[in-house]
Each structure stands twice: as structure tokens, then as C-alpha cells.
Amino acid sequence: MRQIALLGMCMIAGIGFMAWVVRPESAISATTEENNVGVKSTTRKTDLNLATAQELSKLPGIGIELAERIVRQRPYRKLDELISKKVLGRKQFARIKGRIRVSSVP
Template sequence: MIFTFWIAPCSLVLRRRDDSGDVNNLKPKGHEIMNTFRKLTTAAALTFAMLAGASSASAAAITEGDTFTDDSARFDAAAAELDGQININTASAAELEQLPGIGPSIAERIVSYRAEHPFKQPNHLMRVKGVGKKTYAKVKAYIVIEGETNLR
């Protein structure tokens, strides 16, 4: 037999499922209600304590002087070194990796996507999984759909 508990706003119902699959409602005894209530409140208290502990631990890490770097600053520095443009319809995966925010996996996705769907506009790059508005904003100054690749 499998027992399951359902908590209603003002009552507790103990449901029993027989081996045949029939569900029978039973009236629980007082100690069954108290045991169930005790287990639920203990679980809720432990969950709250874990959440509160995790948030205070992360707050302590921030206040202890840990420094966090902003990825956008890193990409801006890399983009400042770039000169030229990349034709996203003809560039190799290695050439695409030079773009800020484009790693090896996204570069491969771009190459495989354009094999079936050549880019007609630069913003069509956002149709590739992993290239969203933020990544496109980082690369749009360096991409073209016609001409040669001369990014350095």
C-alpha cells in the first residue's frame, strides 16, 4: 500500500491506495496529523535556514573584499585591439573566434548554420544559437556579409 498526504487549508486527508489501484480516504488519527505537521514544519524550517545561510554566505564573500571582474570590460579591451572586418558568410571558424564574445563552439555553430542558410543581413547572426543581442552588439562593428575578411 502507498500512503500519500494532502494538506488542505484546514484539514489533513490521508489517502490510501490499495494494491488493486483503488483509492480510499481514511480519517487520520490525531497523532498522525501532528507527526505530519511536525515533519512539514521541520522541512520548511530547514529549507529556510539553508536559503538564509546561502544568501548570508554570498553576502559575506562580497563584503570580505573579494573582487569581481566585469566581463564587458574584458571584451571591450579585446575589441579595442581589433581592426578590419569579417565576412560572416565566408570566414573560417578560426577567423570568427577573433570576434569578441565568439568562442570555438559558437564559431562552429555559425559555420554550420550558414552552410544551409547564408546570411542576408548582419543581424541574421542572432539566429544562431548562442548569439543574442549582447553578443551581436559586441561584434556588429566588425561583421559584413559581402567583401573580404581582413580582421586583425
């Protein structure tokens, strides 16, 4: 009798383990989407025409002096004007171009 009870408990534990390991695809997608929502909200792009020098200085490789130079050369119509106006070099621009944007110029 003990052997049957032990066998039953092992089967129940095994089924529970399999249900945990083999999750439905929808559960995996939902978890992934929930994780991505948090990531998207924290990676907002910095607007070159609206950001303060302090906000711009938080970009990688951009100190306060370079941020002030970006502010002085406003307005920007396109991102690559940072290079054409000689505000940034190509390597500096490549480092931050995925984190910046340009709003419409008033």
C-alpha cells in the same frame, strides 16, 4: 660682447622652439592621416559567409564552439540574421556588429 652672443643664441633657440611648438595645420593633418592609415588597415571586418571558424573565434566573446555554430547556419543575407536564426543573443551581437559584415550570397 659675450652678452650679445649669449642673447643671440637665446633668440635662435627661442625661434626654433616656437617653430616646433607652433606647427602648421597641414603638418598636423598629414601626421594624423598617416596614423589613421595604419589603423584602418588593421580593422578589417570579418565576413560571416567567408570566414573560417578559427577566424570567427578571434572576435570578442566568440569562442570556437560559437564560431562553428555561425558557420553551420550559413548563408547570411543580413547581419541581424545572427539573432533571428538564434545563433547569437542581442548582447553578443552588439559586441561584434562593428567588426563583421556579410558578403553577397552566391
